[in-house]
Amino acid sequence: MIKKKVLITGPSKGIGLAVAKRLLSGGYLVIGSSRSGYIEHVQHENFYPIALDVTNIESVKKAYQEISDRFDQLDIIINNAGIGPDLNQKTLQITSFDETFEVNVKGVVLFTETFLAKIAEKGSVIMISSKMGSIDKCIDSDSVGYRTSKSALNMYTKILANRLSESIKVVAVHPGYVKTQISEIAMINGRLTPEQSAENIFSFLESDYKTGSFWDLEAGTELPR
Numbered sequence: 001m002i003k004k005k006v007l008i009t010g011p012s013k014g015i016g017l018a019v020a021k022r023l024l025s026g027g028y029l030v031i032g033s034s035r036s037g038y039i040e041h042v043q044h045e046n047f048y049p050i051a052l053d054v055t056n057i058e059s060v061k062k063a064y065q066e067i068s069d070r071f072d073q074l075d076i077i078i079n080n081a082g083i084g085p086d087l088n089q090k091t092l093q094i095t096s097f098d099e100t101f102e103v104n105v106k107g108v109v110l111f112t113e114t115f116l117a118k119i120a121e122k123g124s125v126i127m128i129s130s131k132m133g134s135i136d137k138c139i140d141s142d143s144v145g146y147r148t149s150k151s152a153l154n155m156y157t158k159i160l161a162n163r164l165s166e167s168i169k170v171v172a173v174h175p176g177y178v179k180t181q182i183s184e185i186a187m188i189n190g191r192l193t194p195e196q197s198a199e200n201i202f203s204f205l206e207s208d209y210k211t212g213s214f215w216d217l218e219a220g221t222e223l224p225r
Contacts, residue, residue: 002046005074007031007067007118009054009111010081012039014180015128018198019080020047026202031067031074033081054081054107060114073120076205079108079153080128084146087183097145104149109156119168126205127157129172131216136224154214154225161212169211175201176218192218 003026011020011032020042023030029046032039037051048070052063067074082104085096112125119125131137133150154172161170175197179190192200200217209215214223 001027002029003027004076005029005031005071006076006078007033007074007115008078008080009033009052011042013041014182015175015178015194015197015201016078016080017041018194019078019201022195022198022202023205031071033063052111054111055102057110057114060111064114064118067115067118071118074115074118074123075120076124076126077112077115077119078126078128079112081107082128082149082182084143084182086145087143088185090142092144100145100149101152104146105152105156108153112156112160116164116168121167122169124169124171124205125160125164126201127153127170127172128175129153129157129214131174131223134214134223134225151225157214158212158225165211169209171209171211172214173201173204174214174216174218174223176216 006023006028008016008020010016012034020030020032024044024046031048031050033050033052035053037049039049050063050066053059083100085099086093130150132147133154135151157170157172164170176192177190178192178194178197179187204217214225216223
């Protein structure tokens with residue numbers, strides 16, 4: 001029996017891939033998006049890949065129509081797709097800054113606002129954010145594009161939670177310091193495997209979380225914005 005229907009962006013690798021697999025093993029139906037619509041490493045009867053470029057509104061609308069033709073409603077949206085080309089860099093690069101905001105902020109907002117109409121009453125929107133986006137926790141001066149994009153994502157999370165307080169939960173989560181290809185340093189120094197992070201995300205989804213909150217899933221504590 002299928003528990004819930006989940007739409008996740010960026011499940012081709014890293015945390016997104018691990019989360020998609022964990023949800024499928026936990027009885028969820030998973031719709032996974034990539035720009036090509038091809039996701040090599042997930043083969044499951046309850047997995048549906050779709051083509052979607054979150055930075056292209058026409059692509060978002062096309063994906064919305066495709067999903068609407070197949071499914072009445074979605075229970076959970078997980079905004080996982082994100083980039084960090086300036087991670088660990090001290091010098092601001094305008095090109096990478098623009099690219100980061102295009103995906104991490106504009107893409108998330110375009111995608112989420114389009115798909116809100118598909119989310120069932122008492123459903124959820126999960127933003128994969130980062131502790132690096134916390135203003136109160138910031139003690140470094142690197143990664144300007146990545147840090148500020150995640151701060152903006154946290155603000156959008158709160159705005160959306162306020163707007164949808166009576167119908168849909170909206171939360172931001174820090175998945176932990178995970179060994180992923182988002183940066184070379186993360187691959188070396190990350191404390192969690194993608195699978196360990198996915199297990200934490202899965203447990204969070206199964207819990208009674210509060211809308212508008214920002215959680216550190218590695219530490220199991222709420223974060224300041």
